[in-house]
Amino acid sequence: MKGDLNRSRRNLTSGFAYLLCLLSTAIALIPLGLILVYVIVQGAPALNLDFLTQLPKPVGETGGGMGNAIVGSLMLIGIAAAIGLPIGVLAGTYLAEFRSPRLSWTVRLLADILSGVPSIIIGVFVYTLLVLTMKRFSALAGGVALAVLMLPTVARTTEEMLRMVPDTLREASLALGISRWRTIVSIVIKTAGGGIMTGIMLALARIAGETAPLLFTALNSRTWPTGLDKPVASLPVQIYTYAIAPYADWHQQAWAGSLVLVLMVLLLSVGSKLYFGRKMRSVR
Amino acid sequence: MAGCITTKNLSATFGDIRAIEGISIEITANKVTALIGPSGCGKSTFLRCINRMHELVPGARTSGEIIWDGRDIYAPEVDATEVRRGIGMVFQRPNPFPLMSIADNVSAGLRLAGMRKNKAGIDEAVERSLKLAALWDEVKNKLDKPGGSLSGGQQQRLCIARALAVEPDIILMDEPCSALDPASTQKIEDTMDQLKDNYTIVIVTHNMQQAARVSDFTGFLLTRETGEPGRLIEYGPTSKIFTMPDHKETENYITGRFG
Amino acid sequence: MSSINNLRDKFRDASRPARGRLGDTLFTVIAFLAAATIILIITLLVYQLFEGALPSIRAFGADFLSSSEWDPVKDIYGARVFIYGTIVSSLLALLMAVPLSLGIAIYLSQFAPRWLRSPLGFIVELLAAIPSVVYGLWGIFVLAPFLGQTIEPFFADHLGGIPIFAGPVYGVGLFAAAVVLAIMILPTISAISRESMLNVSSDQKEAAQALGATPWETVRMSVLPLARPGIIGAIILGLGRALGETMAVTMIIGNRPEISASIFAPAYTIASVIANEFAEVTAGLHMAALVELALILLVITLLLNLLARLLVQRTGSGALKRKRS
Numbered sequence: 001m002k003g004d005l006n007r008s009r010r011n012l013t014s015g016f017a018y019l020l021c022l023l024s025t026a027i028a029l030i031p032l033g034l035i036l037v038y039v040i041v042q043g044a045p046a047l048n049l050d051f052l053t054q055l056p057k058p059v060g061e062t063g064g065g066m067g068n069a070i071v072g073s074l075m076l077i078g079i080a081a082a083i084g085l086p087i088g089v090l091a092g093t094y095l096a097e098f099r100s101p102r103l104s105w106t107v108r109l110l111a112d113i114l115s116g117v118p119s120i121i122i123g124v125f126v127y128t129l130l131v132l133t134m135k136r137f138s139a140l141a142g143g144v145a146l147a148v149l150m151l152p153t154v155a156r157t158t159e160e161m162l163r164m165v166p167d168t169l170r171e172a173s174l175a176l177g178i179s180r181w182r183t184i185v186s187i188v189i190k191t192a193g194g195g196i197m198t199g200i201m202l203a204l205a206r207i208a209g210e211t212a213p214l215l216f217t218a219l220n221s222r223t224w225p226t227g228l229d230k231p232v233a234s235l236p237v238q239i240y241t242y243a244i245a246p247y248a249d250w251h252q253q254a255w256a257g258s259l260v261l262v263l264m265v266l267l268l269s270v271g272s273k274l275y276f277g278r279k280m281r282s283v284r
Numbered sequence: 285m286a287g288c289i290t291t292k293n294l295s296a297t298f299g300d301i302r303a304i305e306g307i308s309i310e311i312t313a314n315k316v317t318a319l320i321g322p323s324g325c326g327k328s329t330f331l332r333c334i335n336r337m338h339e340l341v342p343g344a345r346t347s348g349e350i351i352w353d354g355r356d357i358y359a360p361e362v363d364a365t366e367v368r369r370g371i372g373m374v375f376q377r378p379n380p381f382p383l384m385s386i387a388d389n390v391s392a393g394l395r396l397a398g399m400r401k402n403k404a405g406i407d408e409a410v411e412r413s414l415k416l417a418a419l420w421d422e423v424k425n426k427l428d429k430p431g432g433s434l435s436g437g438q439q440q441r442l443c444i445a446r447a448l449a450v451e452p453d454i455i456l457m458d459e460p461c462s463a464l465d466p467a468s469t470q471k472i473e474d475t476m477d478q479l480k481d482n483y484t485i486v487i488v489t490h491n492m493q494q495a496a497r498v499s500d501f502t503g504f505l506l507t508r509e510t511g512e513p514g515r516l517i518e519y520g521p522t523s524k525i526f527t528m529p530d531h532k533e534t535e536n537y538i539t540g541r542f543g
Numbered sequence: 544m545s546s547i548n549n550l551r552d553k554f555r556d557a558s559r560p561a562r563g564r565l566g567d568t569l570f571t572v573i574a575f576l577a578a579a580t581i582i583l584i585i586t587l588l589v590y591q592l593f594e595g596a597l598p599s600i601r602a603f604g605a606d607f608l609s610s611s612e613w614d615p616v617k618d619i620y621g622a623r624v625f626i627y628g629t630i631v632s633s634l635l636a637l638l639m640a641v642p643l644s645l646g647i648a649i650y651l652s653q654f655a656p657r658w659l660r661s662p663l664g665f666i667v668e669l670l671a672a673i674p675s676v677v678y679g680l681w682g683i684f685v686l687a688p689f690l691g692q693t694i695e696p697f698f699a700d701h702l703g704g705i706p707i708f709a710g711p712v713y714g715v716g717l718f719a720a721a722v723v724l725a726i727m728i729l730p731t732i733s734a735i736s737r738e739s740m741l742n743v744s745s746d747q748k749e750a751a752q753a754l755g756a757t758p759w760e761t762v763r764m765s766v767l768p769l770a771r772p773g774i775i776g777a778i779i780l781g782l783g784r785a786l787g788e789t790m791a792v793t794m795i796i797g798n799r800p801e802i803s804a805s806i807f808a809p810a811y812t813i814a815s816v817i818a819n820e821f822a823e824v825t826a827g828l829h830m831a832a833l834v835e836l837a838l839i840l841l842v843i844t845l846l847l848n849l850l851a852r853l854l855v856q857r858t859g860s861g862a863l864k865r866k867r868s
């Protein structure tokens with residue numbers, strides 16, 4: 001009888017713990033839902049063709065848009081990708097395909113550590129490295145900052161995906177008299193392509209939303225981008241600028257900008273997830 | 285005649301572990317040579333020394349000589365990829381390239397090993413190789429389907445076709461039928477019979493009946509004690525090895541009285 | 544047959560192997576350089592920040608850490624206020640995020656129906672995909688007013704006697720920043736904890752179940768102890784993220800360089816002051832002081848990350864070994 005009581009008390013505890021865990025998960029979903037709802041409800045009314053294609057209007061005038069910031073963001077992401085992707089994929093390839101234990105261990109650890117460095121510090125770093133030496137804020141500096149941010153993610157994902165490619169494929173290729181580098185590029189990387197693409201898309205999603213490292217590298221601009229060596233507007237920085245300004249009209253625009261940004265980022269994240277799922281099935 | 289391999293005092297190690305030692309053998313061109321022996325006797329390692337695949341394992345080394353048509357393939361000026369182009373290999377498990385079509389699998393070596401060929405030349409090579417591997421009739425209408433969509437036996441013949449496409453002199457087969465059903469095994473053995481007119485074939489097998497069926501010469505490898513490297517015990521015409529071997533150990537093995 | 548022989552001769556063309564070798568060497572060198580870039584970046588990063596901070600380090604020495612004065616007009620700089628704001632906001636965030644994250648990790652790795660685990664995990668991780676600046680925007684216009692009108696007055700009215708809950712309440716401030724930080728680090732902590740819980744082998748769990756343990760007892764007795772290094776690593780990584788988080792915090796912490804006892808008061812963090820002041824400064828001691836702040840934050844996050852990676856790696860490899868044997 002006493003054992004039964006004990007048992008039911010233990011079951012009760014277990015049920016209670018289960019409920020708490022369920023509740024935690026539910027609570028985590030509330031802010032996600034709330035943020036999405038607010039961004040849509042507040043942002044959608046201000047989202048129109050003008051917003052996507054026009055330059056910002058001066059203070060006091062209503063209307064205008066974030067066209068230059070959208071183009072600027074794409075430009076910055078493009079620069080970052082042009083620098084960060086080749087280096088990242090090659091670094092990951094080195095980690096996976098060339099087994100030199102000590103160097104690989106160091107690079108792997110440093111890549112992990114680099115991915116944990118706050119993005120604002122990367123901004124300060126690129127400022128001292130490029131902005132001070134070039135004596136100007138520039139799109140290039142902003143792009144380099146974003147490239148540094150995406151580098152460790154791309155390198156590590158590439159490495160992990162290449163490791164999933166079975167050695168039998170490498171052997172099959174080498175046994176045909178295909179050289180090592182051709183084997184890596186045309187067989188191994190190609191086979192792991194889906195997974196690497198996913199990593200790249202996630203890395204792009206991350207840098208698309210970055211604000212802090214752009215504040216004093218790419219700075220901001222109220223005109224269309226004019227060159228790599230000129231300051232350039234970007235969606236996140238523009239949202240920030242508008243959000244902390246005291247004008248209701250700008251707040252509205254900040255919400256609309258957020259809607260565009262969130263859509264971009266979610267599209268990349270969710271898209272990569274679906275793409276990866278399909279690719280992996282086709283490999284197996 | 286192209287395609288003869290002579291090894292002189294060949295030894296191979298993985299780090300501190302000696303896998304094979306002191307193997308000297310003359311492999312005759314345009315014949316099928318079978319290597320038999322209990323598992324762990326180093327017959328696969330020996331095979332992988334012949335096309336310089338052994339050295340891909342970190343810490344793996346070889347010593348001694350392997351002469352292919354008069355040249356030492358381990359000479360410093362010889363490039364391993366060149367050796368592998370002339371000495372093809374078929375592995376234990378079929379390993380077609382998963383994202384490539386059947387045709388692309390077959391032509392992979394031609395396209396990626398730096399052989400410039402026009403489209404027609406590649407198509408012609410694909411057809412010829414698939415016919416040689418006795419797979420053409422089964423796949424000619426679905427050449428653009430992925431290689432992985434074939435059955436296991438078909439995949440293995442696809443891998444044979446892939447190896448043939450780069451026109452090697454010699455084909456090494458590392459237990460090519462161990463993952464296959466009897467019907468597929470039969471097909472591959474038939475293929476080997478066709479191929480030996482133009483190619484030298486070296487096959488490693490754990491299946492003595494298969495060795496007896498397909499080969500002209502047979503080598504028997506054995507590890508005498510645990511931790512010892514594998515050595516070549518006996519080598520000669522298959523009919524002799526299987527009927528009146530010179531060594532007691534060979535006789536014990538082929539009559540199943542081993543160990 | 545002659546055409547085949549021609550082909551074979553072509554293969555043995557002496558220039559081919561040389562080209563193959565050259566390609567291999569070239570590719571190895573390029574890949575090596577790419578990998579070395581990562582080492583170079585970290586080295587340059589530490590060097591640049593140290594050099595940039597030197598004037599400030601020379602001018603203030605250790606006082607930089609203990610002084611609360613930050614006065615660009617008098618050109619005197621001390622980091623204490625910002626260090627305080629950074630650490631307190633992050634610790635408050637951990638206080639909220641850790642229990643929730645562990646609950647999520649346990650639910651997603653042990654309790655949830657199998658078909659639900661992967662999609663639900665993905666949705667929780669979407670929280671990490673939302674840009675920081677959007678959290679900030681939402682924080683200013685939705686969360687901070689909400690906290691300022693409901694939760695904060697409630698605590699201030701009923702527990703105002705305790706200094707940490709004392710008013711006045713503004714909405715924006717340490718507490719609001721901590722709540723947003725908690726939401727932002729939740730996916731990090733829960734995802735990595737969940738990984739280490741999944742790495743606990745089923746043998747270990749079955750051993751507990753065979754003794755008649757309830758589901759919760761199984762978690763407590765076998766899953767949590769074995770996953771502990773990974774969970775601690777996850778928490779440290781979350782802390783690292785919170786310490787360096789910039790935009791959302793800058794937008795809602797109030798940016799007032801003061802140390803107050805109350806968690807409802809405005810405060811200031813290292814990352815925020817860099818974000819606010821860096822673009823306007825061009826040189827001099829002010830810039831050096833800001834770079835020194837960045838250096839302090841860098842050193843803290845580097846150490847935390849190193850520690851966390853080692854811990855997470857330990858559970859990861861331990862679990863791998865168990866699986867293999």
